Amino acid sequence: MTSPTLRIDDLRLSFRTWRGLTEVLHGVSLHIRKGERVALVGESGSGKSVTARIVLGLLQELKSSRIDGVVEFEGRDLEKLSAAERHKLRGTKMSMIFQDPTTALNPVYTIGMQFREVLGRRVKGISQRQARDVATAALADVSIRDADRILASYPFQLSGGMNQRVMIAMALANEPSLLIADEPGTALDVTVQAQTLQLMRALVERHQTAVLFISHNLGVVREFADRVYVIYKGRIVEHGTAVGLFADPRHPYTRALMEAVPHITGGGIPEIDEESAAFSAPMAVHEGCAEPGASA
Amino acid sequence: MIVLIGVSMLIFAIARVIPGDPARIALGPNATAEQVADLREKLHLNAPVVVQYGIFLRDLFHGDLGQSLYTNRAVTTDIAQFLPATLELVFVSGFMMIVLGLPLGVLSARYRGRWIDTAIRLVSLLGVSAPSFVWAVIFMLLFAFYLPIFPIAGQISDTIKLPAVTGFVMIDALIAGNLAAFFDALRHIILPAFSLALAGIGQAARLTRSSMVETYEKPFIEMARSYGFMESRIASHFALRPSLIPSLTVIGLDFAALLANAFLVEQVFAWPGLSRYGVQVILRKDLNAIVGTVLVISAMFLIVNIVVDLLIAFINPRIRLSQRPA
């Protein structure tokens, strides 16, 4: 069996604060195979976004953070790569989609200029013409037909949904093998969000891109993911296929999370008392979902 | 425009609350009552204040700021004589402020939290913590007296005679093709310009740093990082331009501060600019000259701000594309 696109084993992260060392990830393990769409679900502050940022290597530069554990990308331990090698992976082999597309695009450059920068990560010194051709094709993939107008625009001239598509096109333009989507489109209208997710799903299926999909929205996850990890307070509490997990949620937190879904306004985030038995319930792993090479 | 009219009214108002009779002060204690009355008539001091302001505006419109009671020449002539030297100093100083202040701020933000950041912050804070005349005397002591690298005072060596074309000595030297004179003038201007620029350098560095740091928090920087761009490229390409928008505004204000602080530095280095004239006319309560000097400085200030607005519009597509004049 070939090594998974991404494998994380016993990842721990702590921050130095004025109170001393605070651990926010207490040993997270997960894996994503080629072309697989895996969701990491949890409330804000549960540690899902920091996990994504560690994969990209964005947190390692922070002086106040301490990271332990293994992150393997296509069988290579990222910790053992040189800084330059890691740098080379970002934007070419892995890329990321952000929560709010409008603020994630640079306000003072046109979409076309930003596209060219991104494409330049793979092809050094790409010509303006080449870049435009690739960008036009990438935009066509996300159903944008008037590419010329879009490329000449600044992000603030476009709608949120349009920016979202641009960002997806940009993230996939270099044909990465891993795409990290951090709550994509949460800042958008629900209908726009659904549309862009469909687009994204079709695209990653076609390109065989592995996706780490980060979300707090179970409804969206159900639509999009093959497999689901539920994360709560820095721990994975349940892991199963999307079908299996939604049919049979086993961890008390997962059940609480699911019950919270319909209540759009009231109640909100479920909370488990740290003293209760439910909190210390062991991680629920669904059949056939073991971590490959764990504790090896 | 409204502001400029407001400025003229304010300055006029200040000039008219002067205690005592300006005509009497101007002529000195030995003047006869008749002379004083004559002068009052000539200066329209007997007319109601509103009429005085009207006359003032009318003359202003014709480029006439009246006579200086101190030099007995037209105020415009006086200002035209002294202003170029001040402007030369301010421009060189402003240039230093931008080419030193901005990069220091960028560097500081790029390496925030490291020793180089601390060092730059400390130096820029020191820069803004002393008035320019203190730096002027300290630099003069160090680099003109103890280490005689630079000339002590003046705009150019007395031995050099240049035809005054623009009034800007360095430009005149270049026009005359006199390189020796140009470098002589350059040597003269470095110390005063640097003393003057130091506060602005510090201010520009501090502001650029803080707006860069703010920009660094923005999602689009994280996005640039996620695409694996080098930190140096992120600083110079992705973060700088959005950060310039707020810091340019303040650099405009700092430019104005240069104009005012030039008064202080010119005193120390015996620079033949507006300063001595300005202080003299203020001490002699020379109404027309005070009004004229302040008005010209304020006008320069407004021009600088308009230029800054245009620059901001240039780097900020949101303003540029809204098609409204800034």
Next chain:
Amino acid sequence: MRRALFILLRNPLSLIGIILVAVVVLSALSADFLTPFPADRGAAVHFELANQPPDWPHIFGTDLVGRDLFSRIIFAYRISLFLGVVVLAIAVPVGVTIGLVAGYFGGWIEFLLMRITDVFLSIPPLVLAMSIMGVLAPTLTNGMLAVTAMWWPWYTRLVYNLARSEKEEGYVLAAEIIGASKPHILFREILPNCVPAILTKMTLDMGFVILIVSSLSFLGLGVQPPTPDLGSMVAEGAGYMPDSWWLTVFPGLAILFAVFGFNLLGDALRELLGVEQ
């Protein structure tokens, strides 16, 4: 409180700022006991001691008429600080009130008030103060008046911008809905949210008032002799460089010392209170 201490102590610069300001303020307050020659604050003359380089007991040397420079600098601090406090005590309430009113009410009130503010802001501060000092007699009171006149617009602009964004906040709307009076909304709802920014600016401005006042007196338009003032001391000594260097260097460094302290403290406060620049 612990968080505050952590932030202050983590950054050694903040600590230095606190110490510098404490030294300046305490020495100014206790000038009468602290200075070796308190009588030299005024028009004392000791020609036999004139123009001596730094040595014991005159650690900063003596001036042209033999007064102890160190004592005069400490007394000059006292006057500078006094001026700073008075200027801010007048300029801040005036500027803040105008800014609140303009920012909250909008419309023609905003237009009128902000244009007036713009007029003041478009004359370089020092030049404005100079011209006011020029037409009035250069006395301590007029100096305060001149500096105050140039200072309030900065607070107006600061508070105006804050008030404009604050009035969109939910809590202001809530207060309006329950029918709170305008003064209540202005001063009890909006103002408290502007306090961190105002406080930070005031700390920084203590330094800048000292700086501006010394600049005015450097030009001979400020505090008049024999009252000790750092700016006029520098001006007086500048003519005796480089031989009597202490005449200019020590008062100059004294300005730097005090302003630097207030700036460091202001920066620390800014960080502590989370104020944007």
